[in-house]
Amino acid sequence: MSDVLRRDPRAEWIARNRLHPLHGTVSVGDEAEVRGPSGLLRKNPHKVGFIGPNGIKRIDRLKGNGNTVAMGRRSSGPQEVLLPLHSVEQPDFYIVVVPDMVGGRLTSQDKDILGQAHKLARGIEGGNEQQGAVVAVCFGESKEEGFDTAGVDRLILLDSEEYQGFCPEQQLAALVQIEASYQPKHWLFPDSVNGGADLGARLAARLGERPAVQAWQVDHETTVSRGASGSIDISRTTPHILMLVEECADPIDETRHEAQPLALESIPRAIAQLQDQGQVAVDPNAIPLAEAEFILSAGNGIHNWDQFHDTATALGATEGASRVAVDDGFMPRFRQVGATGTWVTARVYLAVGISGAIQHMQGIGQCDKVIAINTDAGCDMVKRAALSAIGDSEEILAELLKLAQEHRAKQSEEGDQHAA
């Protein structure tokens, strides 16, 4: 026996690196203060304090003596601010916006264009005593709840059965009917691949109007739009039909609007030449991560990788990963989401066992709906998520896998019945 101090640098290094795969096996215990190998007192700052009611870490430096002081005041929580209502009783003119409504909700481009519509309306009102209303025409099922705060004065919601799915000809018939009944001053479309550019061009061809496409600077007199694949600016007087790029104007944020339904006479049923055969199944892992619509992402909290891959296949999701999962060799580098990986734009991002480090959060900034599965209810991913399940990833994924397989089976059964 010698009392020469023996240190194991590797074990110390693993103990310091919380993300090391072996970190759990060399942990130094749960106390905040431990005696180091040389007898010095070591403090582990990560073990100090507790998680407060808002999920924020609290360190009680008063050692329990401050309790009495804190009792006196009670915060009333954040208050909902009611924005002033912009109401239009008798509109003298209309400006019609046809938003893309991807997934049944206004996109950020749609909101910019509603802002642009109000800017145009104010410009036209400026000279005379008229008041204009911004009309939004939405096709298909709508899940949007914020029409009023997005700046919709009047709403035409066409969600009957003939507007479901892909039906540009029927949509065009509706727009032509609106043109005839309300003679809007301007038509604004998002210049996007989500159908806005297509519908705008169809309407322009039908009405014999020359639209401005890729318009980015618009007021009631002049429009500046990009031409020659973005290399020139074309200035002209503002036309009847405009297709606008993203960030053409600021969205509405200081007023509330009525979003009243606007009546429309019955729309003739268009003869559909284009027969929709439905969406084609594509291999989700062949879609580039940056473009994928639905990502199932794995982090350090995944232990059963076969199950993870099976779940992704059953759900039809594109696979993503946090940096730790990639560094530990479970996922290829091109699947990494985050600052040093891919910035994703998924509409639904299902994060399993990912804590939500800032470098990871940067990568999912544009995701609409985040769902978290995690054992830690206080982690940042749960704060960001619209829905979080607190529990072991393996158990929840197993149930999810079962549900997805049942769903598939039921569908193929129905498909068979359909065919029979």
Add this chain to the structure above:
Amino acid sequence: MQPEGKRQVQDHSLDRSLDIVSLISIGQHPQSGRVRRAEQDGRAVELGMNLAEKHTVLHAGDPLQQALRSYAGMGLSEVQVLDLGPRADAVPALVEYLQDHRPDIVLTGVRAESGESSGMVPYLLAEKLNWPVVARVADIVSVENGVAELLLALPRGQRRALKVPLPFVATIDNAAPEARQSAYGPGRRAQVESLDAVIEDDQTRSDWVEAKAKPRPKRLKVVKAKTAAERFKAATAKPQGESGKVLKDMPAAEQAREIFDLLLEEKVIS
């Protein structure tokens, strides 16, 4: 990326007497600005070459334009050109040509790389000819009994299957199979046939002012805070949207059911 990219050309169960016109325009290199074969038009020619026996490649503009040779170099024996001046409107000339020749399918790019780039030509042609128009086609799978089956390119790498009766106008998306390489010699030797056409000047366009594109201002994150405390919070706090629904102390089966319902509601599972 393209699941149908691997498919062989022979798979097309096609009627070989299919008559296709591909419309080509003059492209522009995004960095150097040199004229070139336009990206999407090249794909339209490629698709036309694979599909049709009778394939016409048509340009409305200047027959001496060098960029036409790079289309011809794809293996075309000739390129037809409706001889128009620089200010003329291409649509009336094209409509007249198509009315005379009555092809089954007209293929174009989504947007030209030079000029106004409005992408209106296919729509105007379809409107004048009273044909259906299909935007952003990724592939034409088959043509049978006068009905074509197409794949449309949707955002996020998705595809939609569609049936359209002939004749129709289709714009070709960047997701369509890439255009083959262009060979210089055959391109020089190919014939460029110049055709007379109706010339109508584009009046509206002469009133426009065209200038080199100005860089667009980046949108700044403006904090509309009224008090100092709010400004301080906006500058320091991490953006922390209201946290959503948290499912705690529940059996895993119920949690999974809730998640699955949300996925169904968002229509990411069909």
